[in-house]
Amino acid sequence: LQDAVDRLGDMIAAARVIVPFTGAGISTEAGIPDFRSPGGLWTRNRPIDFEEFVASRDARDEAWRRRFAMQETFAAARPGRGHRALASLYRAGKIPAVITQNIDNLHQESGFAPDHVVELHGNTTYARCIGCGQRYELAWVRQRFDGDGAAPDCPVCAEPVKTATVSFGQAMPEDEMQRAAELAQHCDLFVAIGSSLVVWPAAGFPLMAKQAGARLVVINREPTDQDDVADLVIHQDIGEVLGPFVRN
Ligand code: NAD
Numbered sequence: 001l002q003d004a005v006d007r008l009g010d011m012i013a014a015a016r017v018i019v020p021f022t023g024a025g026i027s028t029e030a031g032i033p034d035f036r037s038p039g040g041l042w043t044r045n046r047p048i049d050f051e052e053f054v055a056s057r058d059a060r061d062e063a064w065r066r067r068f069a070m071q072e073t074f075a076a077a078r079p080g081r082g083h084r085a086l087a088s089l090y091r092a093g094k095i096p097a098v099i100t101q102n103i104d105n106l107h108q109e110s111g112f113a114p115d116h117v118v119e120l121h122g123n124t125t126y127a128r129c130i131g132c133g134q135r136y137e138l139a140w141v142r143q144r145f146d147g148d149g150a151a152p153d154c155p156v157c158a159e160p161v162k163t164a165t166v167s168f169g170q171a172m173p174e175d176e177m178q179r180a181a182e183l184a185q186h187c188d189l190f191v192a193i194g195s196s197l198v199v200w201p202a203a204g205f206p207l208m209a210k211q212a213g214a215r216l217v218v219i220n221r222e223p224t225d226q227d228d229v230a231d232l233v234i235h236q237d238i239g240e241v242l243g244p245f246v247r248n
Pocket of ligand 1: 022023024025026027028029032033034035036101102103104121194195196197198199219220221222236237238239
């Protein structure tokens with residue numbers, strides 16, 4: 001571990017522009033389970049894809065039931081050492097923005113300005129109408145859901161209201177994809193943290209950075225699909241690896 005931390009420290013010191021790319025693994029320390037680890041969310045529930053959500057009221061009710069079942073977990077989660085280390089490097093001016101697949105809002109909570117968190121898969125701490133895009137707070141949805149036991153539709157346009165996340169089968173947000181590409185192509189160090197790197201197109205960014213000339217670091221407990229192209233691969237716990245880079 002110490003050797004890996006030292007090598008990472010040297011690469012961070014040598015870099016001018018560092019772009020982190022995070023997945024569910026950075027948030028397990030905060031108490032939010034990832035998808036693919038043993039005990040992860042997918043070992044319990046098959047995900048509801050976008051088409052199903054749109055087509056079926058039952059699917060929408062089930063999606064909201066699951067979301068509210070996770071509410072205490074999301075509400076209690078606080079940034080872990082990984083989030084805090086990245087926030088420290090951001091404050092030091094080394095990181096312009098973080099690209100994340102996470103939906104838990106923890107980078108913002110650790111001190112990143114909302115504009116500097118590029119959320120590829122959206123955010124689960126609020127909701128939007130899938131028709132007109134109107135934003136709704138979860139408390140608003142909950143009140144209606146608890147009232148009639150059914151997922152609410154948008155009072156403006158009558159389309160379904162969904163967490164502001166990107167489901168399987170749903171289009172990726174164009175602005176975020178564009179910003180992530182620019183970040184990946186204009187950094188000298190790209191660090192993929194806590195992602196199995198199997199969900200595309202998000203998993204394309206480490207490769208894009210590498211092809212544009214950046215050095216690539218992968219930090220993940222398990223092997224990932226892109227270990228073979230990385231300049232440094234650290235198969236250790238994220239909190240342990242990034243803890244030494246936390247500055248308060
Ligand atoms: P994933 O579940 O596919 O991969 C997570 C990886 O992190 C795994 O390979 C696991 O070994 C590793 N990991 C877990 N805890 C770790 C730790 N403490 N130290 C080191 N490694 C650790 O997650 P993904 O690649 O992000 O893709 C899943 C999708 O699920 C994402 O697109 C995201 O939208 C969504 N998701 C988000 C959250 C969240 O917001 N916190 C949680 C679950 C799923």
